[in-house]
């Protein structure tokens with residue numbers, strides 16, 4: 095038993111299962127992800143064999159019930175695995191996060207039995223990977239401003255529009271697409287649909303050339319008169335905006351864990367480097383200037399971990415976690431940006447070149463302040479929660 099306790103007495107009680115998940119994720123990250131991580135970043139390629147392995151090891155459907163092929167684990171196990179994988183490869187962890195906390199969780203929580211049997215099982219077992227399609231050229235933070243439309247045409251809906259910055263845009267087989275069915279009803283006229291790749295009129299567009307998480311595939315997706323069966327609408331008519339918001343609440347815990355992992359990875363590399371690199375006749379870890387940096391990095395990371403674990407625990411206990419998830423993401427993403435910048439500074443000239451990994455961590459950190467709700471949106475969510 096390994097306990098992590100917050101000052102107000104919240105006890106996280108990491109059990110043997112949590113520790114086993116941590117070890118398995120660490121092994122996978124070290125043995126399978128670390129070799130080639132720099133090349134994958136440069137070439138902007140992930141490789142289907144790695145996605146397959148993540149699926150076989152159970153990292154793509156961690157919280158899904160075993161009856162649908164998932165691992166039946168709690169959210170705390172999931173964030174522990176996310177941290178370990180993000181320490182090495184944040185491109186892998188964003189693919190994992192979107193599949194687990196947006197696509198699988200959304201389907202398991204709000205899908206009907208037929209949808210779960212048909213779509214959730216292949217997603218949870220890693221046979222296929224999914225994408226969550228909310229953002230549009232003119233609907234990023236302002237998610238209600240959906241221009242994609244799904245018009246009721248009897249047996250099916252006709253989907254038209256464009257989605258932007260879609261993680262797993264090309265590698266996914268199953269997409270959850272948010273669209274307006276009744277634009278005059280504003281957010282109450284939005285629905286969520288399961289759309290299969292290969293459906294006529296569904297085209298994968300431009301691949302983004304990104305600053306960070308470069309090995310993950312981020313694409314524009316286009317829908318032109320795509321027929322979506324009525325059976326593929328998730329929930330009651332008009333439930334789509336609530337579906338997206340509620341799914342993103344949990345997604346933010348996953349991204350907070352990713353930010354935590356990026357920070358931890360950069361910190362661990364800096365700690366190691368500071369013991370090896372000598373200046374002025376001694377290891378730089380013996381210089382107070384470096385010690386102060388390491389101390390502050392470790393402290394901020396520990397604080398971020400407590401927020402991430404707290405949000406995960408609240409979700410596992412069935413309690414309200416909207417504010418906790420937003421706080422965890424807001425704080426952990428700032429920690430990731432700050433720690434990775436300091437990691438580059440500690441490494442000096444070596445930090446500025448790819449071989450030492452920390453420049454990648456710094457580039458990867460930035461997106462955690464942007465996707466699944468920018469830091470500004472997290473502040474808005476927190477303010478609404480504390481003021482209501």
Ligand code: CAA
Pocket residue numbers: 188192226228229234235236237238259260261281335336339340342343416465466467468471474475
């Ligand atoms: N949880 C549950 N319900 C919520 C919610 C939340 N966090 N936030 C809003 N809602 C509900 C409200 O209660 C309201 O419900 P009622 O109709 O019953 O009253 C409804 O949704 C509309 O809410 P608002 O009036 O507050 O809507 P708004 O337009 O003022 O603001 C927002 C909503 C919080 C700003 C929202 O647009 C938002 O979260 N924007 C950010 C979008 C985002 O995170 N995008 C990420 C893209 S996905 C991604 O990045 C994935 C990837 O690939 C990595």
